Amino acid sequence: MPHDHDHPHSLLPPDPALRVKALETILTEKGLVDPAALDEIIDTYQNRIGPRNGARVVARMWCDPGFREEMLKDPMPRLREMGLYGRQGEHMVFVENTRDVHNVVVCTLCSCYPWPLLGIPPGWYKSDAYRARVVREPRKVLAEFGVDLPGETRVRVWDSTAEIRYLVVPQRPEGTDGMDEPDLAALVTRDSMVGTGLVPGPTP
Amino acid sequence: MSRVHDMGGRFGDGTVAPGEDAVFAAPWHGRALALTLAAGALGHWTIDASRHARESLSPRDYARFSYYEKWLAALADMLVARGIVTEDELQAGHAAEQSSLSERALMAGSVAGVLKSGSVYDRAGPAPALVVGARVRTRRPARNTMVEGGHTRLPGYAAGATGTVVRLHGTHVFPDSNAHGLGEAPEPLYAVAFEARELWGAAAEGDEVIVDLWQSYLEPA
Structure with missing residues (x-):
């Protein structure tokens, strides 16, 4: 059995599922972890907190100019009011896409992401390829998501190196003038709020 | 000097797989x-x-x-x-x-x-010495100046680069200190915009990378 004193994790079983199980068993037996609390955390992020939260805010910003202005200035008071405050969303900044500027968010050093508005980041956001490349060649990475930006649109990549969490406010698609907030929110995708997608227009 | 996680700008990782999007894949x-x-x-x-x-x-x-x-x-x-x-x-x-x-x-x-x-990370502390629009240069190399090989949030790709302060975020806990139990040592935090060409040599005109950086990573340029 390898025994690296700097890295005690090598004492755990090699299979990751067994490694979690072993650690959970040890911590539960020590009285440090309540398995029911783990179930609760998983359920929260699997089923209750996700990109629908962010979509609701974006749709409201599209419909309510006063609200949009407040959110671009300091979103925290309204987010608290809407029950969208929480872990990994304590210091939100909203950045708005326009015809001239397209914003994209990454965390090159780890995986920082606005959990209360978007949930747990997807695998690609945490991947080496995304972290390494989107700062250097954002247009190529966006093309891999099917997003081709006009040459005159400037790309602004936000690297989340601090506890500030960024949410991209995508452009409202054409042909949605008569739509209400819930219908608009249904159009807003997770990727559009990270900046790796555009919001599709309504299907006719 | 660098650690393996500091991968911004690295070559060789291949394409991004947008399909990897389950909340928990297993x-x-x-x-x-x-x-x-x-x-x-x-x-x-x-x-x-x-x-x-x-x-x-x-x-x-x-x-x-x-x-x-x-x-x-x-x-x-x-x-x-x-x-x-x-x-x-x-x-x-x-x-x-x-x-x-x-x-x-x-x-x-x-x-x-x-x-x-949640837990907030802004603190009472020194007022920002820089204003929006200030030109700044980042520390080079990107390193923790208190602990050898210690934690820092200045990415290697942004070390020694010149940029412009675009946002003041207030005064925040300083990770380089806090990660090592040396206290929160709050410092003013800024969003600093770098021309992509300044960082990578070649990039589309007008493209930018914006990085959140603490005051001690920066000096006036």
Whole structure:
């Protein structure tokens, strides 16, 4: 059995599922972890907190100019009011896409992401390829998501190196003038709020 | 000087796979996340220390471990380093004794409240010395000046680069200090915009990378 004193994790079983199980068993037996609390955390992020939260805010910003202005200035008071405050969303900044500027968010050093508005980041956001490349060649990475930006649109990549969490406010698609907030929110995708997608227009 | 996690700008990683988008791609992923949050609630390390623990995996482990394997390995390492779990317990897969910290355990009924309350990272502290529009140059090399090989949030690709302050974020806990138990040492935090060409040599005109940087990473340019 390898025994690296700097890295005690090598004492755990090699299979990751067994490694979690072993650690959970040890911590539960020590009285440090309540398995029911783990179930609760998983359920929260699997089923209750996700990109629908962010979509609701974006749709409201599209419909309510006063609200949009407040959110671009300091979103925290309204987010608290809407029950969208929480872990990994304590210091939100909203950045708005326009015809001239397209914003994209990454965390090159780890995986920082606005959990209360978007949930747990997807695998690609945490991947080496995304972290390494989107700062250097954002247009190529966006093309891999099917997003081709006009040459005159400037790309602004936000690297989340601090506890500030960024949410991209995508452009409202054409042909949605008569739509209400819930219908608009249904159009807003997770990727559009990270900046790796555009919001599709309504299907006719 | 650099550590393996500092990969912004690196070549060779291949294409991004937008299809990888399950919340938890395997059941143990959710378990690993939950276990990490629950253990964090014991209050024996900060978010900065836990990031540093992941970054401190050997480059070989960092590269071969999947995302949540890094979390688990860092969690095991921190539990042992803080004396909460012993190496013998890790090896046995069972506890040798109850922990004296057990009254701090996060119980199911408290989860919702803990996740909702979050923890703020801004602090009273020195006022910002820089204004929006100020031209600044970042420290080079990107390194922790208090602890050799220590935690820092200045990415290597942005070291020694000249940019412009575009936002003041207030005064925030300084990770380079806090990760090592040297105190929160709050500093003004700024969003600094760099022309992509300044960072990469070649890029589309007008494209920018914006990085959140603490005051001591910066000097007037």
